[in-house]
Amino acid sequence: MRIMVNVGMVMNLDKCIGCHTCSVTCKQVWTNRRGTEYVWFNNVETKPGLGYPKRYEDQDRWRGGWELDRRGRLRLRSGGWLYKLLTIFANPDLPTIDDYAEPWTYDYETLFTAPVSADDPVARARSQLTGRPLALRGGANWDDNLAGAPEHAGADPNLRGMEAQVQFEFTQAFMFYLPRICEHCLNPSCVASCPSGAMYKREEDGIVLVDQDKCRGWRFCVSGCPYKKVYFNHQTGKAEKCTFCYPRIEAGLPTICSETCVGRLRHLGLILYDADGVREAASVRDPHRLLDAQLGVFCDPADPTVQAQARRDGIPEDWIEAAQRSPVYALAVRHRVALPLHPEFRTLPMVWYVPPLSPVVNAVARRAADADPDDVFYAVDQMRIPLQYLANLLAAGDVEPVRAALRRLAALRAYMREQQLGGTPDPAIPARAGMDPGALDELYRLLAIAKYEDRYVIPSAHTETADRLAAVHTGCSVGWESQFAATASHFRANHVQFVHVQPRRPDHGASETMAAEPEQPS
Amino acid sequence: MTSATLLAWIVLPYLAIAVFAVGHAWRWRHDQFGWTSLSTQLQERRLLMWGSPLFHYGTLAAIAGHVIGILIPASWTAAIGVSEATYHVFSAVAGTVAIVAIGIGLVILVYRRVAVRRVAVTTSRVDVAVYVLLIVIIGLGAAETIAVNLIGPGYDYRATVAIWFRGLFAADPHPELMATAPWLYQAHAISAWFLIALWPFSRLVHAWSYPVLYLGRPWIVYRGYRSAVRPRPSLTPTAPRR
Numbered sequence A: 001m002r003i004m005v006n007v008g009m010v011m012n013l014d015k016c017i018g019c020h021t022c023s024v025t026c027k028q029v030w031t032n033r034r035g036t037e038y039v040w041f042n043n044v045e046t047k048p049g050l051g052y053p054k055r056y057e058d059q060d061r062w063r064g065g066w067e068l069d070r071r072g073r074l075r076l077r078s079g080g081w082l083y084k085l086l087t088i089f090a091n092p093d094l095p096t097i098d099d100y101a102e103p104w105t106y107d108y109e110t111l112f113t114a115p116v117s118a119d120d121p122v123a124r125a126r127s128q129l130t131g132r133p134l135a136l137r138g139g140a141n142w143d144d145n146l147a148g149a150p151e152h153a154g155a156d157p158n159l160r161g162m163e164a165q166v167q168f169e170f171t172q173a174f175m176f177y178l179p180r181i182c183e184h185c186l187n188p189s190c191v192a193s194c195p196s197g198a199m200y201k202r203e204e205d206g207i208v209l210v211d212q213d214k215c216r217g218w219r220f221c222v223s224g225c226p227y228k229k230v231y232f233n234h235q236t237g238k239a240e241k242c243t244f245c246y247p248r249i250e251a252g253l254p255t256i257c258s259e260t261c262v263g264r265l266r267h268l269g270l271i272l273y274d275a276d277g278v279r280e281a282a283s284v285r286d287p288h289r290l291l292d293a294q295l296g297v298f299c300d301p302a303d304p305t306v307q308a309q310a311r312r313d314g315i316p317e318d319w320i321e322a323a324q325r326s327p328v329y330a331l332a333v334r335h336r337v338a339l340p341l342h343p344e345f346r347t348l349p350m351v352w353y354v355p356p357l358s359p360v361v362n363a364v365a366r367r368a369a370d371a372d373p374d375d376v377f378y379a380v381d382q383m384r385i386p387l388q389y390l391a392n393l394l395a396a397g398d399v400e401p402v403r404a405a406l407r408r409l410a411a412l413r414a415y416m417r418e419q420q421l422g423g424t425p426d427p428a429i430p431a432r433a434g435m436d437p438g439a440l441d442e443l444y445r446l447l448a449i450a451k452y453e454d455r456y457v458i459p460s461a462h463t464e465t466a467d468r469l470a471a472v473h474t475g476c477s478v479g480w481e482s483q484f485a486a487t488a489s490h491f492r493a494n495h496v497q498f499v500h501v502q503p504r505r506p507d508h509g510a511s512e513t514m515a516a517e518p519e520q521p522s
Numbered sequence B: 001m002t003s004a005t006l007l008a009w010i011v012l013p014y015l016a017i018a019v020f021a022v023g024h025a026w027r028w029r030h031d032q033f034g035w036t037s038l039s040t041q042l043q044e045r046r047l048l049m050w051g052s053p054l055f056h057y058g059t060l061a062a063i064a065g066h067v068i069g070i071l072i073p074a075s076w077t078a079a080i081g082v083s084e085a086t087y088h089v090f091s092a093v094a095g096t097v098a099i100v101a102i103g104i105g106l107v108i109l110v111y112r113r114v115a116v117r118r119v120a121v122t123t124s125r126v127d128v129a130v131y132v133l134l135i136v137i138i139g140l141g142a143a144e145t146i147a148v149n150l151i152g153p154g155y156d157y158r159a160t161v162a163i164w165f166r167g168l169f170a171a172d173p174h175p176e177l178m179a180t181a182p183w184l185y186q187a188h189a190i191s192a193w194f195l196i197a198l199w200p201f202s203r204l205v206h207a208w209s210y211p212v213l214y215l216g217r218p219w220i221v222y223r224g225y226r227s228a229v230r231p232r233p234s235l236t237p238t239a240p241r242r
Helices: A021-030 A081-086 A109-113 A149-155 A189-193 A220-224 A246-250 A275-282 A287-297 A304-312 A317-324 A327-334 A358-367 A373-382 A387-394 A399-420 A428-432 A437-449 A463-473 A485-492 A506-515 B003-030 B046-071 B074-079 B084-115 B125-151 B161-169 B175-179 B183-201 B203-209
Strands: A003-012 A043-047 A066-068 A074-076 A104-106 A125-127 A176-180 A199-202 A208-210 A230-233 A238-241 A266-274 A351-354
Touching: A003 A304, A003 A327, A021 A043, A074 A189, A189 A199, A189 A220, A208 A238, A220 A230, A220 A238, A266 A275, A266 A317, A266 A327, A275 A287, A304 A317, A327 A351, A327 A437, A373 A399, A387 A399, A399 A428, A399 A437, A428 A437, B003 B161, B003 B175, B003 B183, B003 B203, B046 B084, B046 B161, B074 B084, B084 B125, B125 B183, B125 B203, B161 B175, B161 B183, B175 B183, B183 B203
Parallel strands: A003 A351
Antiparallel strands: A003 A266, A043 A176, A066 A074, A104 A125, A199 A208, A230 A238
16 A cells, blocks of 8 residues: 545536636636647536537547456557557547637737728637638637537537437526536546656646656647646647646645635545555446545545555655545545546546536425425436436446435535524434434535635645755746747737745645635624 | 868768757757647648658658668678669669658648648748758659669669768768769758758757657656656756747
């Protein structure tokens, strides 16, 4: 057994309002440069929908992630070492810009320079690749809020096998939002696909990064990632990806997408896991058992034997302490309300989701049977978002873990509503969902109150290693001079320049940032 | 020996080799970030899927052919029982196969670089120079292989060009041999030296990054900031690409 640490994230989909603030702030921080116009380290997809790039979840087409060979051994779905070296001159599985969307800007200059006329001037769309006028036929968020759903949404790979049940007529449609970042997987297929060895998983916190100096632009990481969260910068010829805002994480701060999340739906925390068990967990034959297998490599940070092993493996004391307070561990393991995105890709992803329950409440209200636990749970199976759809998304098609999570959430609502209204909550409600009132209370504090210090439990990187951090990471010169002379000056101002990140003293980080947060009424 | 002979067959080669060596050392030290194939597959895929493998595999075959024909002395192949006639047939036929692959690949790649706007706008001045030199070198090579050796009477370059080339590296150059070679071979060699001099400053450096070390590497790479990490040689930003 060898214990390592991975920072993880849990997103509570019930709270996502699809405002895209996370995407926008992420873009401003990381990808507002030439070459990354089409790159969204964080994006929010409407589900059901095509996703970005289109139909990225269809691995029969894109061949991302892992699969088992006939003898049950784990291998990259897109082929092994030799196949990659032989197809290196033209990657057979790489999406083109049209699978994403040709990026554009508008010809704003015309608005100022157009001669006086009876008609208002129009800023036409121009391709950011060619500078030419572009007819807009797609974008990173083209099917937002089910736009065009009757034509497009049926192509959502998660609808496979359930087309007959799903309707896109306005009155019968369902939808929810799925914010996505890099999964920072325990078994990242992008890292395994990189022939140059430029991609790596950080030993200390599990963040997956691309060494910009070692990347040679072979692009196998892009095709190897089943979530398509590694992007190719077409100006620098290098791969780039979500960094989990590592300079902020090192300083004990949440990622930008989390910090700016309007719905406060993101939770950040540490997971201790057994690195020696990862391969075996990813190799479980039955896809329905992958969730339990992944939970199996997570270690209980409250267990003294785990703590002792963690110390032997060089994990600092304050990190072990933080792991015990991890909201990610609480939601994913202790309460089992969070589920991984597409566990069947066998990458053991570390960004998990609390499945959305909201439409159930409407269904229940219509029955006017709020207090009846039987009806609460019955509604889980009758909810507007089909269980099978969520299962295809979050549980390799197995409805049981989704149903169990939703039952806990339904129990939480019914129980707390009764308590808030001054009644006596029936202890049978949590019991039927396999929980006790104490667990409900913790879940309530995490999901409903969701205070800043409970959502983000991030220990700072250790200051004694700060000089090394600077040596490794400050030189990331991802900003290039633009070759497009006309637009160069505009973009030059936006080049990302890293400054020396001074990690805060561990005891400072949380309290200072908390102060900015208005208190929740309790 | 005329000064032109000296210039073309001694000064130019050594100059090109020096620029090649020093240029690579400089680029490796100062421009790891710029060291990439700068693929345009994201922008255009359909043509690339045909053009790029044809061009690259053809070029690898042609390079192998040059090693056999130029670097390996005729006496060695004779020693293992390969007669000049046998060698000639092999080189003409195999060379023609390679040049056809390269030629088709190059036509496709040049077409997409010129006609596909998304690709055309990414083309730098160095790229243009590389393309022009490649077209010249490959065109001349095709003429040598097909017109001279496959269809024509043939020319035993192993008695002149090869000896001169090897002599350059043995510090025993024979410019007078090269001076007697047909103009096709002379022009091919001169344009190749220009390409070699340009190499370290172009995207051709990606050739040295063919990831052979991927074979046998563990799937997942871990790197830590707590473990010792070698700082980069230079933290200054690398030169802008034009």
